[in-house]
Amino acid sequence: MDQNVKIKAVKRSSVNVFAIAIAVLLAIYMLTMCISLFWTIMTTVKTNAEYELYEEAGLIVGNKLWLPKTGISLNNYKMAFQYFYVEVQEEMYTVQYDIFQQFLNSFLYSFGCATSVTVVSLVMGYATARFRYKFSNYIYAFVLVTMALPIVGSMPSEIAVATSLNIFDTFPGIWIMRGSFLNTYFLIFFAQFKMIPKDYTEAAKIDGARPFSIMLKIIVPLAMGTVSTVFVLAFISFWNDFQIPMVYIPSYPVAAYGMYKFQNTPIVEIANTPTRLAGICLMALPIVIFYAIFNKKLNVNLSVGGVKG
Amino acid sequence: MKNKKICAVIATLLMSVIAIGSFSSCGKKIKKDDGYDPTKANISVATYNGGVGYQWLEDAARRFEKKYENATHFEEGRKGVKISVDKDKHIYTGQNLSTSALTKDIYFTEGVDYYEFVNANKVADISDVITGSLSQYGETGTIEDKLDTSFKSFLTAKDGKYYMVPFYDAFYGFVYDVDLFEEEGFYYDKEGDFLALRDESQRETFQKNKANGPDGVHGTYDDGLPATYDQFKALLDQIVAKSYIPFCYSGSYNDYVSKACRAFIVDYEGYDAFRLNYTFDGKAKLVKEIKDNGTVVTEEVVITQKNGYELQRQAGKYYALKMQEDIFGTVKYIGGIWNAFDYTVAQSEFIKSKYMSERYAMLVEGIWWENEATPTFTDLETQRGEKKESRRFGFLPMPKVNASLAGPQTMLSANRSFGFINKNAQNMELAKEFMRFLHTDAEMSKFNAKTSISRSLKYEVTSEDAKTATYFGKELIKMRKQANVVYPYSSLQMVINNSAAFTESAWFMNSSVEGVTLNNPFDAFKNGTADAKEYFNGLYTYQKLMWSSLK
Amino acid sequence: MKEANRKKLGDKDELIFYCCIIALPLLQIAIFYFYVNFNSVLMAFKSYDKMSKTFYWDFGANFSLFWKELTQTSIIIDAFKNSFIVWLFTCVLGTFLSIVFSYYIFKKWVLSKTFKFFLFLPSVLPSILLVIVFKFFVNDAIPGYILHFTGKTVTPLLIGKDSLMPTILFYNVWVCFGSQILIYTGAMDQIAPEILEAGKVDGVSCIREFISIVVPIILPTVATFVIANVATLFTNQANLYAFFGDNVSYSNYTIGYYLFELVNKEGNGKTMYPYASALGIICTLIAFPLTLLARRLLTGKEEA
Incomplete structure (x- = not known):
């Protein structure tokens, strides 16, 4: 009884010092983020006439900083939705991809690439961390070197290789091309698998388990939390990337590319800050929803894959 | 258990993604009618829809189609022609096109690395178009006759063939608000006093009383505008005194200011001396000493490819930096x-400042600004009922160092814009004919009137077309007619292979001041890193150091 | 005897398995890394002839240019310096804050879920949105509000001589938490409850728990991140291009931005590819030992 009270007291006092300090920092951080996002949403519901040309006492002052004064308008979203298309040239015809088609392309691109990069990094991380061959060390060092080495102007040669393998401008092609382990994910898996004690495998080995089933049934399930985290990270970064799909799958415009184009549109009706921001918000919506859903899943997985340190 | 479930879910998802992926080409897409006409001969034309816009191309295409509506020789069994115009601001930049496959037949774009394209074997040899007759359009000469000599040598330097044709002139400088200048009297009269237009009925007297302007001739477009640096600075003070702000500029893209000030160099040096920066062959007048009172002493030096860095001592470069420092080195103006x-914000602020508490007198911009600023004009029309056409702007001719140098302008066209034909054009004959058509005097005149921007070739704008231009466009047409235009292209192996060292941003801006390397005079003056004289001396120091590293 | 045989068989089994699982990824690397990039690396020893569109051998040229820029101009030194500062902020400060924030979230203190959501948000949102919003805030909104409330004019933060770099650094830290938080909280969640429980029974304070129990346990994970981050020392553009395009003064360059400019600046064409490649190799030669050093310091292992 006495001890319990003591613990509680200690806990409370340290919460006061340490936790409050961090909480303050975090609150400031959250505030800056909230204000920016609030401003963004606020701007998207203003008309451009108000944003740029709001008048006070007969003089144009614009209203960039304050709440809408001439009412809320959803017109920017309507315009963004309407103009959020990409045109792709196919032989003699131009094909228009609407926003849903772009989301589908984005999903195919991000899901496929995230899967391939996660699987490849997982497998390589497993192989290099769990098998103490010399070669494993070389692979690890090699990954570190390539991460530090900025490669210049290799895009044309990558396109040429992809074209000669007949995988340029196809989804399976881009999945294969992105399925590389020269990245941080590999290092994360490597560290994760290094942490798992050898006893796990030894015990299984004595039971006569083959290496494949050891990996799949014993070790990988322990790392499921990391797997899903890496997958989500990869998925999100692929979703927001427009340059790679623009170059390697030009016939399948993704939403990030649609947004990039939307940002630089010459169409007068939408070439203004409120509508542009509305366009970005529209594009960000699915990924924010995805994050909100997966965020919960993530926590579950992490507790399932609980491993002692 | 749970893990298995997750694995199963992921596996199912993966399978479905692969399935959808393989069939996604069957997904719902809307086929847009480009206007491909199976009964006619077709080509597609694309343009970078920047400040020049695309409407000029649509118009020209319709005229061309009309002219050849009964032609049967372009494709067997088809009568008439169809030109589809595609405009896409982002895809059709020179840089994008150089890395991707060409899907259209003809392109007009900017930021083109000519030799990169030519060597990539993507563009058609159009020597026959350039040197061939235009008699079918009632002209006696060729397109080649309309090219500046510098273009001829540049375009043919590889193998004597032409692969592209120059597109439009990109001049940077100062746009001034004619309405404000007239109302507030920011013009000079013959006595050197400021002159305003009090009443529209006195316009004739007003015009008559205006000073001669930088060209030294009365009755021309530049009457009343500051003729010398001193007059220019006095004008800026006058603008401030009347509670206006002399300049609106883009702070995020402050290289616009440096580009505009480069016009001082070009205008001071003139065509031949400025071209030395690209030919490295000839005699140059270079600064020997800058005295404390600002007097510049020059000497004559023979320039070759061995001592090209000496050109950094060109007096124009000093004057330009000095002007930039005086005008933009502080926040006074x-x-x-x-x-x-x-830059789009700068345009918009400039235009709408007429209705704001402080009005700008000038804008630092390129001549295509009016087209880019269309959204602001449109909004302003909705709100204030003032049409774009009713605003009057002009492009300020560069004042001279002193009155004795009065004469026509020399202007620098940047942006590296070109037109070319895809090597694999679906109908080469038609594509070439359309190219010829676009480069007739009549078509270039219409282009100029429509866009306010001149083509980089020799031609005259007809008075009929000129009438359709905006006020700004009309002013530019008059200015361009008198001006010498310099193009920053070189056919020298040394310049082509070291293009990074000779881009305008490197050649005119890299400077080494007391071991500190600078590349942005605007920032250097703003931050007090160097003054104009130091920056100028540093240009020489830097280029002399780097000269031996050229390949 | 039998025992040894089985072990041998098992070893062979393992070797076959090992070879099988790494074969495909290695093939991918062989094609899409080695084959594709081989010429790019060789380019460091070449020069480009635009007229004939060929890269020809020119062994010393790029390295001597580097030496010249290093010793006789301020470009390289400034870029190294800025790269290092950016790295210090994003990697050292960013990692430190990430660990502290992760601990807060791990302890499920007040609003921890909300904080986690916001910390990760920058990684979810398109970077262009953040750049536009941030740019507006530091250039328009902050000076605007200050003018409104105090009547004082303030130079936009990305323009002011003394505020430019701090603002850039702030932005880079501001958006860097996302994945680190996710990984670190993940790692902390995997700490066996008994260990923390034991600490609690001994009456360990939060700070002590954080420093003596949590940090040492998640250190391998942190080390992984830091090691991976050393490599970004010379590739980080610090978002300079997103904020300023080509218009950045040499004194604000980072190596990453310089490399990007050499390759992408309009007008450079391919002429600077060889130099950029050489600069890249030199940076790798510096970054690689640093990475190994970091690894050795953080994990105490002596692997190459």
Whole structure:
């Protein structure tokens, strides 16, 4: 009884010092983020006439900083939705991809690439961390070197290789091309698998388990939390990337590319800050929803894959 | 258990993604009618829809189609022609096109690395178009006759063949608000006093009383505008005194200011001396000493490829830096604060400042600005009922160092814009004919009137077309007619292979001041890193150091 | 005897398995890394002839240019310096804050879920949105509000001589938490409850728990991140291009931005590819030992 009270007291006092300090920092951080996002949403519901040309006492002052004064308008979203298309040239015809088609392309691109990069990094991380061959060390060092080495102007040669393998401008092609382990994910898996004690495998080995089933049934399930985290990270970064799909799958415009184009549109009706921001918000919506859903899943997985340190 | 479930879910998802992926080409897409006409001969034309816009191309295409509506020789069994115009601001930049496959037949774009394209074997040899007759359009000469000599040598330097044709002139400088200048009397009269237009009925007297302007001739477009540096600075003080802000500029893209000030160099040096920066062959007048009172002493030096860096001592470069420092080195002439405008914001602020508490007199921009600023004009029309056409703007001719140098302008066209034909054009004969058509005097005149921007070839704008131009466009047409235009292209192996060292941003801006390397005079003056004289001396120091590293 | 045989068989089994699982990824690397990039690396020893569109051998040229820029101009030194500062902020400060924030979230203290959501948000949102919003805030909104409330004019933060770099650094830290938080909280969640429980029974304070129990346990994970981050020392553009395009003064360059400019600046064409490649190799030669050093310091292992 006495001890319990003591613990509680200690806990409370340290919460006061340490936790409050961090909480303050975090609150400031959250505030800056909230204000920016609030401003963004606020701007998207203003008309451009108000944003740029709001008048006070007969003089144009614009209203960039304050709440809408001439009412809320959803017109920017309507315009963004309407103009959020990409045109792709196919032989003699131009094909228009609407926003849903772009989301589908984005999903195919991000899901496929995230899967391939996660699987490849997982497998390589497993192989290099769990098998103490010399070669494993070389692979690890090699990954570190390539991460530090900025490669210049290799895009044309990558396109040429992809074209000669007949995988340029196809989804399976881009999945294969992105399925590389020269990245941080590999290092994360490597560290994760290094942490798992050898006893796990030894015990299984004595039971006569083959290496494949050891990996799949014993070790990988322990790392499921990391797997899903890496997958989500990869998925999100692929979703927001427009340059790679623009170059390697030009016939399948993704939403990030649609947004990039939307940002630089010459169409007068939408070439203004409120509508542009509305366009970005529209594009960000699915990924924010995805994050909100997966965020919960993530926590579950992490507790399932609980491993002692 | 749970893990298995997750694995199963992921596996199912993966399978479905692969399935959808393989069939996604069957997904719902809307086929847009480009206007491909199976009964006619077709080509597609694309343009970078920047400040020049695309409407000029649509118009020209319709005229061409009309002219050849009964032609049967372009494709067997088809009568008439169809030109589809595609405009896409982002895809059709020179840089994008150089890395991707060409899907259209003809392109007009900017930022083109000519030799990169030519060597990539993507563009058609159009020598026959350039050197061939235009008699079918009632002209006696060829397109080649309309090219500046510098273009001829540049375009043919590889193998004597032409692969592209120059597109439009990109001049940077100062746009001034004619309405404000007239109302507030920012013009000079013959006595050197400021002159305003009090009443529209006195316009004739007003015009008559205006000073001669930088060209030294009365009755021309530049009458009443500052003729010398001193007059220019006095004008800026006058603008401030009347509670206006002399300049609106883009703080985020402050290289616009440096580009505009480069016009001082070009105009001071003139065509031949400025071209030395690209030919490295000839005699140059270079600064020997800058005295404390600002007097510049020059000497004559023979320039070759061995001592090309000596050109950094060209007096024009000093004068330009000095002007940039005097005007943009403090916040006196830019509204009391360094702004962070993006260039579209700068345009919009300039235009709408007429109705704001402080009005700008001039804008630092390129001549295509009016087209880019269309959204602001449109909004302003909705709100204030004032049409774009009713605003009057002009493009300020560069004043001279002193009155004795009065004469026509020399202007620098940047942006590297070209037109070319895809090597694999679906109908080469038609594509070439359309190219010829676009480069007739009549078509270039229409282009100029429509866009306000001149083509980089020799031709005259007809008075009929000129009438359809905006006020700004009309002013530019008059200015361009008198001006010498320099193009920054070189056919020298040394320049082509070291293009990074000779881009305008490197050649005119890299400077080494006391071991500190600078690349942005605007920032250097703003931050007090160097003054104009130091920056100028540093140009020489830097290029002399780097000269031996050229390949 | 039998025992040894089985072990041998098992070893062979393992070797076959090992070879099988790494074969495909290695093939991918062989094609899409080695084959594709081989010429790019060789380019460091070449020069480009635009007229004939060929890269020809020119062994010393790029390295001597580097030496010249290093010793006789301020470009390289400034870029190294800025790269290092950016790295210090994003990697050292960013990692430190990430660990502290992760601990807060791990302890499920007040609003921890909300904080986690916001910390990760920058990684979810398109970077262009953040750049636009941030740019507006530091250039327009902050000076605007200050003017409104105090009547004082303030130079936009990305323009002011003394505020430019701090603002850039702030932005880079501001958006860097996302994945680190996710990984670190993940790692902390995997700490066996008994260990923390034991600490609690001994009456360990939060700070002590954090420093003596949590940090040492998640250190391998942190080390992984830091090691991976050393490599970004010379590739980080610090978002300079997103904020300023080509218009950045040499004194604000980072190596990453310089490399990007050499390759992408309009007008450079391919002429600077060889130099950029050489600069890249030199940076790798510096970054690689640093990475190994970091690894050795953080994990105490002596692997190459």
